[in-house]
Amino acid sequence: MPVTHSPEQTIPSDRTVRLLDTTLRDGEQAPGVSLSPDEKVEIARALERAGVSVIEAGSACTGAGERQAISRVTDLDLDARVTSFCRGIQSDIDLALDCNVDGIHLVVPASDRHVEGKVGTSREDNLEKTAELVSYAKxxxxxxxxxxxxxxxxxxxxxxxxxxxxxxxxxxxxxFADTVGHTGPERTAEAVSRLAELGPVSAHTHDDLGLGVANALSAISAGADLVHCTVNGLGERAGNVALEEVAIALEHVYGVETLELKEVYDLAQVCSRATGIPLAPNKAVIGENAFTHESGIHTDGTLKDDKMYEPYEPETVGRERRLALGKHAGRAGVKAALEEHDVDAGDDEVADIATRVTELGDRGRHVTDADLLAIAEDVTGTERERVVELVDIAATSGGPIPTASVRLDVGGEERVASGTGSGPVDAAVSAVREALGSAADAELESYHVDAVTGGTDAVVTVEVTMSRDDRTVTVARSEADITRASVEAMVDALDRLLESDRQALAMADD
Structure with missing residues (x-):
């Protein structure tokens, strides 16, 4: 649902704009982030699927490990141009050449603070050195x-x-580099317009003032045709301008295509897993809440017209719309959620269920699918027999290989299994999958842990979202033991997902 483009808009729809991704270099400079060569390769492949034009794979001068990672990326033979960051030193260019990159980003000081204070040179010598290094690289x-x-x-x-x-x-x-996220759109436009008169110009913006996208768009309107970005806005301090935000802004507002937008969410998840930095729920484009509706008014409007409260369809960026339950949920949202789980309820029952959902939300609870279904069963008087239930669990993590064993009640049959993993939770989940066989082939969509009390004996709440075939269920469980809470949540989710498919549990796999 594109906006109506004005003939006076500053970025015409026939402009060619490309995106340079520096997640593997500037993004990796975010505190606590360190990417292995395998992770860089995985991210590079995802960037290629998204259609990024230039991939800055790292800084060859960092060390042997970094050069190995850059070389792994160049060996992929991607359509994207693969580059390396280089300081104003000839040896940096030589190291980049050793990695077989297509090009370099030669970073030289521009402000007097950097020319004199950081590098300790003069303006004139800086110009001379820059010319020498460019000639050498060319x-x-x-x-x-x-x-x-x-x-x-x-x-x-x-x-x-x-x-x-x-x-x-x-x-x-x-x-043009706004290295410390210092400036605004007007100064950006002034600088870029002057540089654009000389030749092709790019923009490198940071988000310290929350102006990363605004400055990037300002630069493009002033003549820049390449924008440096990072996935999920990763980077030093407040991060670089977010790739996904620039891409959707250009396409939705100005009709300028830069990426395969349907790949954006998968790309965001790949980077989140590799960096260990979760996606903020309220993050534009890729946040969990970007296409989630809880408010009764918004839910009702969205059910009547899916464009009512969304700027563009979630499928545009590889997402799906979700209706959440909570204190603001209305009857329309509750009814839609019940229908999604194949629960029949009359109008009066829906009203009663909606009231109870609101009351639960008023107590500060995040209302999960399991909560909704339990309330619905109580209101409608439906008795439900569990399909699978956790009886007991034991996990150890003191040795070199964490192990766990579980005892499940599966339709009245006791099943015991053990498993190993990278930690006690992973080991316990492996044990559950072993006990249930192919019936446990549900996908874990999300896994969140929150401490709800303080101290060393804190109670934690684990919330999981699991899907199987075309059904998705969210369950939360609170325990002092994170392993037990995790397994109980997953088993309860599987119980809900399998209730219409008891045949799948008739016999465990050998």
Whole structure:
């Protein structure tokens, strides 16, 4: 559902804009993030599926391990141009060449703070050194982008001279860098428009002021045709401008296509798993709440017209719409959720169920599918026989290999199994899967742990979302033992998912 484009808009729909992803370099510089070569390869493949034009695979000067990772990415023979970050040192260019990259991002100081204070040189010597390094890189058949570090705080006349020097020496393009997320759209437009008159220009923006996307769009409107981004907005401090946000803003608002948007959510999850940084629920485009509706008014409107409260269809970015239950849920949302779980309830029963859901939400509870179904069974007087139930669990993690054993009641039959894993929870889940065989082939969509009390004896709540075939169920369980809480939640979710398919549990796999 694109917006109506104005003929006066600053970015015409026929503009060609490409995205450069620096998740593997600038994104990895986020505190606590360290990517292995295998993880860099996985992310690079996901970036390729999304159609990213340029992938900055790392900084070859960092060390042997980093060079191995960059080489692994270049060996993939991707359609995307693969590059390396280089400081203003010839040896950095040599190390990048050893990795067989297509090009480099030569970072040289632009502001006096960096020219004099960081590098300890003069403006004139900086220009001379930049020209020498660009010529050297071009002599070795590299694509070269020169980034004027701290460009947003540089004297614009000097920034323009630096860019002109780089281009005269053979650089393919220059880049306006708001290195510390310091500036706003007006200053960005002023700087980029001057650089764009000299030759191709890129924009590198950070989100310290929450202006990363605004500055990127401002740069594009001023003439930039390449934007540096990171997946999920990863990066130092508040992060770089988010790839997915720039891409959807360009396509939805201006009609400018940059990525295969349906790959965006999968890409976000790949990066989240690799970096260990979860997706913020309220994050634009890829956050859990981006297409989730709880408010009774919004749910009712969405059920009547799925475009009522959404700027674009969730499928655009590989997502699905979700109706959540809580204190704000109305009858329409509750009825839709019951229908999703094949629960028949009359109007009066739906009203009673909705009231109880609201009361549960008023007590600060996140209302899960299991809560809803339990309330519905009570209201409708439906008796339900459990399909699978956890009887006992034992887990050990003191040795080199965590192990666990579980005892389940499966339709009146006791089943015992054991498993190993990377931790006690993983081992216990393996044991459950062993006990249930192919019937446990449900997919774990999400797994969240929250401490609900303090201290070393804290009670934790584990919430899981699992899916099987076309059904999805969310269950939460609270225990002092995280392993027990996790397994109980997963077993209860499987119990709900399997209740219409008892045949699948008739016999455990050998």
């Amino acid at each position: 002599d070795h058949d590299l694509w070269v982008e020169v980034i004027g570090e701290d460009g947003s705080r540089a004297d614009l006349d000097y920034l323009e001279t630096l860019a002109e020097t780089a281009l005269d020496a053979g650089a393919d393009r220059t880049c």
